[in-house]
Amino acid sequence: MLIQGTRVLVLGGHGLVGRAIINALLPKEPAEIVIHSLHQVEADQAVEEHAPHAGVTKLTACSGDILGRAGATGLDAIATHIMPITNENLKEFTLYTIIQRHKPQILIDCVNTATAIAYRNVFKSAESLFSELQEKQLTEETAAQLLDALYIPRLIRHIQVLYRGMIDFGTKFYGKIGTTGTGGMGLNIPYTHSEEKPSRVLLSKSAMAGAHSMMLFLMGRTPGAPITKELKPAAAIAWKKIGYGPISRKGVPIKMVDARPIPLGSHMSTHNPDAAQVRDDTLQNVFIDTGENGIFSLEEFSALTTCEQMEFVTPEEIAQHLVFEVEGGNTGFDIIGALDTTIIGPSYRAGLMRHWALERMVELEQKHQVDSVAFEMLGPPRLSKLLFEAHLLRLVCGEMQKVRALTAQQLCDKLNRLMVEEPEHANRIAAIGVPILLEDGNLIRGPKLIVPPNAEQEPVTAEKLEKWVHDGWVDLRLRNCQRWIDRFDIIHQEIEQVPDDDTSSRYLRTERFWHDENIILPGKIAGWIFAVEEQGARMK
Numbered sequence: 001m002l003i004q005g006t007r008v009l010v011l012g013g014h015g016l017v018g019r020a021i022i023n024a025l026l027p028k029e030p031a032e033i034v035i036h037s038l039h040q041v042e043a044d045q046a047v048e049e050h051a052p053h054a055g056v057t058k059l060t061a062c063s064g065d066i067l068g069r070a071g072a073t074g075l076d077a078i079a080t081h082i083m084p085i086t087n088e089n090l091k092e093f094t095l096y097t098i099i100q101r102h103k104p105q106i107l108i109d110c111v112n113t114a115t116a117i118a119y120r121n122v123f124k125s126a127e128s129l130f131s132e133l134q135e136k137q138l139t140e141e142t143a144a145q146l147l148d149a150l151y152i153p154r155l156i157r158h159i160q161v162l163y164r165g166m167i168d169f170g171t172k173f174y175g176k177i178g179t180t181g182t183g184g185m186g187l188n189i190p191y192t193h194s195e196e197k198p199s200r201v202l203l204s205k206s207a208m209a210g211a212h213s214m215m216l217f218l219m220g221r222t223p224g225a226p227i228t229k230e231l232k233p234a235a236a237i238a239w240k241k242i243g244y245g246p247i248s249r250k251g252v253p254i255k256m257v258d259a260r261p262i263p264l265g266s267h268m269s270t271h272n273p274d275a276a277q278v279r280d281d282t283l284q285n286v287f288i289d290t291g292e293n294g295i296f297s298l299e300e301f302s303a304l305t306t307c308e309q310m311e312f313v314t315p316e317e318i319a320q321h322l323v324f325e326v327e328g329g330n331t332g333f334d335i336i337g338a339l340d341t342t343i344i345g346p347s348y349r350a351g352l353m354r355h356w357a358l359e360r361m362v363e364l365e366q367k368h369q370v371d372s373v374a375f376e377m378l379g380p381p382r383l384s385k386l387l388f389e390a391h392l393l394r395l396v397c398g399e400m401q402k403v404r405a406l407t408a409q410q411l412c413d414k415l416n417r418l419m420v421e422e423p424e425h426a427n428r429i430a431a432i433g434v435p436i437l438l439e440d441g442n443l444i445r446g447p448k449l450i451v452p453p454n455a456e457q458e459p460v461t462a463e464k465l466e467k468w469v470h471d472g473w474v475d476l477r478l479r480n481c482q483r484w485i486d487r488f489d490i491i492h493q494e495i496e497q498v499p500d501d502d503t504s505s506r507y508l509r510t511e512r513f514w515h516d517e518n519i520i521l522p523g524k525i526a527g528w529i530f531a532v533e534e535q536g537a538r539m540k
Contacts, residue, residue, distance in 0.1 A: 002327070022050055106172065235310060419444060
């Protein structure tokens with residue numbers, strides 16, 4: 001797409017790759033670049049740094065934790081990731097509010113999400129919990145720490161919020177700078193964060209990076225979603241600065257010490273204040289700043305980037321590839337596109353054999369005088385509901401056009417009478433856990449329900465009832481009968497819109513597809529409802 005005149009949001013814009021991407025975007029003259037960082041001071045610094053080269057582009061700073069909700073602490077913060085998302089709490093998420101405020105047409109995500117999630121270290125929290133379980137001294141604090149460290153809920157919630165924000169506020173392009181987690185190295189990576197080789201935490205980072213890519217792969221296959229791209233550097237990324245000065249570890253300057261020989265002893269402690277005298281001056285040396293990966297010495301950088309080790313790629317190269325992808329170019333480095341071209345999709349052979357499989361099943365239906373409608377093994381329960389409702393329409397009317405010819409009251413009377421006069425139809429439905437709600441308010445059900453799944457003397461409110469009916473109850477009330485008549489009217493209108501003289505391959509659902517409306521096929525109708533009415537169509 002054309003970058004000129006657009007509004008661009010760069011998440012993680014203060015980082016190494018974010019800075020390079022902003023530098024690459026500015027010559028394209030976007031109307032505005034919103035630079036995000038975790039801390040406001042970092043975002044302000046980034047705006048100040050790029051201001052001399054901004055030209056016609058407005059630079060705006062914003063900040064916040066894009067994985068959380070503003071102001072959420074304690075159990076409330078944990079609930080952010082594990083409880084169901086709603087339209088109400090969605091607006092509390094920092095990422096959603098940032099997208100809502102700035103409404104970017106282009107969103108570029110340079111945050112190392114996999115690292116941010118994986119380094120919460122679920123293993124450490126799990127070990128603490130396990131130890132307390134062994135000692136039968138489980139504390140709420142330890143249990144809460146483990147819940148807070150869970151990776152998958154945090155990643156899924158992040159994608160949900162990101163997707164909804166971009167859909168709701170019109171983002172057209174989403175570009176992600178991902179990671180392999182190991183700088184492109186394998187399970188034999190010698191650079192670890194613990195005594196394990198490879199580190200569990202490091203592998204968690206790679207696992208999250210892969211899961212993240214798969215979530216973006218699904219987003220790229222969602223109708224209406226923004227164009228989705230991911231570039232995944234498989235090397236160290238460097239560099240931001242080379243210089244001489246104080247050396248810090250995790251933001252804390254390393255103090256010089258006066259060390260002296262002491263007896264080894266029979267015991268060892270990680271921390272021993274008496275082992276050496278800490279001086280007031282700090283360690284000063286030559287360093288290379290590689291951004292997120294930290295500050296390295298000359299020899300550390302030499303070892304990391306030498307042949308057969310991690311090696312490295314510059315942030316400017318990544319930025320050039322990303323901008324080229326935004327403009328519609330094909331760099332060959334897009335992970336989402338690569339997955340699209342390498343997966344095994346539906347086949348001609350399967351399509352040919354599908355016809356035979358359906359024919360054989362129809363023959364067996366006729367032989368055994370049964371209707372094979374739903375067993376509630378595919379899911380969701382709503383599918384079983386829709387299949388059975390369409391099947392009951394088939395029993396009382398036979399044809400789609402006959403359903404359209406009835407009033408809702410006539411159709412309702414026919415369906416409810418069928419349940420009374422031929423109860424075995426209702427028994428087959430109730431047996432799999434799907435109840436039937438009649439017009440008079442009575443319920444036909446079996447001993448166990450699929451929906452609601454875990455209710456125990458739960459009060460039946462009007463709101464809950466409608467949700468249960470929508471999610472997995474056969475609904476034979478007047479209002480739903482009208483809904484089915486309306487559905488068949490819409491299908492008829494779609495057929496009528498196909499020109500009589502157009503016999504090309506342009507249209508999928510023609511008169512021939514619907515058998516001239518002379519038959520009701522529940523599976524085909526349920527597929528139409530999912531694809532058209534509920535916007536759940538496959539696009540690739």
